[in-house]
Amino acid sequence: MAKVQVKTPIVELDGDEMTRIIWAMIKEKLIRPFLDVNLKYYDLGVQKRDETDDRITTESARAIQQYGVGVKCATITPDAERVVEYKLKKAWPSPNGQIRSILDGTVFRKPILVKNITPAVRSWTKPIILGRHAYGDLYRGVELVVDKPGKVEIVYNPTGGPESRLLLHDFKGPGVVMGIHNLEKSIRSFARACITYAVSEKLPLWFSAKDTISKTYHAYFKNIFAAETAAQKARLEQAGIQYRYMLIDDAAAQIMKQAGGILWALSNYDGDVFSDVVAAGFGSLGMMTSVLVSPDGQYEFEAAHGTVRRHYYEHLKGHPTSTNSVASIFAWTGGIKKRGELDGTPEVTRFGAKIEKAVIDCIEAGVVTKDLVPLIEPRPAAHQSTEGFIDAVAARLKDLM
């Protein structure tokens, strides 16, 4: 059987622990035997990042900028404990955070749906994709406890003046204050990345905030989204995409009654909360994919979960594991399908879709890893090992080729 040829390279970012084990199996059993692709390989495993003083992370992001499509395995973001565990020079920053800032990108999370897992919200029959703004607000806030009566003001000192002041509160007793900010450039990039992804996925786009109460701060976001969607009206219309601004409380209520098939853009805190609501509603972390999209259309695909550390320690002890590889497989297929689309090679896109079909067929036949057993109806009698599941997918894929 001739392999499917891929025109342009795909950037491959390797990672850590159990997901690194899974990643290698996917490449060996589901990709290499069927696809002739030039993979630009970057090892983002924590030891390699340490060895290169983390230069490899920046290089991998530059490669994604050059080639347009990357696939990434989950990586450790080291804390003090991990510095000791892996004997690192220091606690290197999150690779995801760095890549996101180099690509100026937005992360979209998308659940993988199968017929035999019923979402907690019965009406959800299509994926709800969440786009979370990843800069500022609560996450860059400054806070102060007020313990005595007194005035708290916001003081703005523009270069060249004049200074202006705004009374935040005249405290008569103890209390607390917070100052938050955001940047026009960041909000605009977020809006553009949302438009790019809505067009790419052909999904209606919602943005929600609370501009009835926050008439300046939230209205600033709303206005930027309005301006960006107006500027790209022709592109949105051509793709048949409707943009809607909704109050956050209205959107939160409406989403419970929708079938899904929506791209929901949210500010940082709302996105933090609702991405967990949507993930829990759809079932399992092992079934949630994530894609980073830059405003000018570069893509990096990955699983939304981490390195599944506990399973890795079992694996190191030689114990059998049953780790869900679905989201990691979909990171590969997302990259392959996008590569085919950007290169104008439909056979490559079709191959990505075939792997996805093989995965879904397995799950719908009750061939699953342990984490899915309690969610599947009817409940399967047994579960697969980590490798057993990937082998089952490979066998189905062969039949589809």
Ligand SMILES: NC(=O)c1ccc[n+]([C@@H]2O[C@H](COP(=O)([O-])OP(=O)(O)OC[C@H]3O[C@@H](n4cnc5c(N)ncnc54)[C@H](O)[C@@H]3O)[C@@H](O)[C@H]2O)c1
């Ligand atoms: N995108 C990323 O690269 C990313 C994201 C989150 C965490 N991390 C890193 O991952 C490491 C472990 O973090 P964590 O334990 O908080 O998150 P985790 O996602 O690895 O695990 C959280 C929980 O979900 C379970 N789980 C997650 N994915 C699973 C799967 N595929 N199959 C079966 N069970 C699964 C785990 O057993 C655990 O109970 C940390 O070092 C963290 O820095 C990386």
